[in-house]
Amino acid sequence: MATQMAATPTLDGRDAERLLESLKIKPTARSKANAKKLAQYFEDKEKRN
Numbered sequence: 001m002a003t004q005m006a007a008t009p010t011l012d013g014r015d016a017e018r019l020l021e022s023l024k025i026k027p028t029a030r031s032k033a034n035a036k037k038l039a040q041y042f043e044d045k046e047k048r049n
Helices: 011-022 028-047
Strands: none
Touching: none
């Protein structure tokens, strides 16, 4: 039997403002490069199995 997923919480006030501000932060070039390396690592690991 499938497990029910919890409802997504509703954000109000300061919490909602903080979330919207955090969405404006864009990843740096270094962060993007690290994400690509990590994805490649797991792709290689999957191919070996």
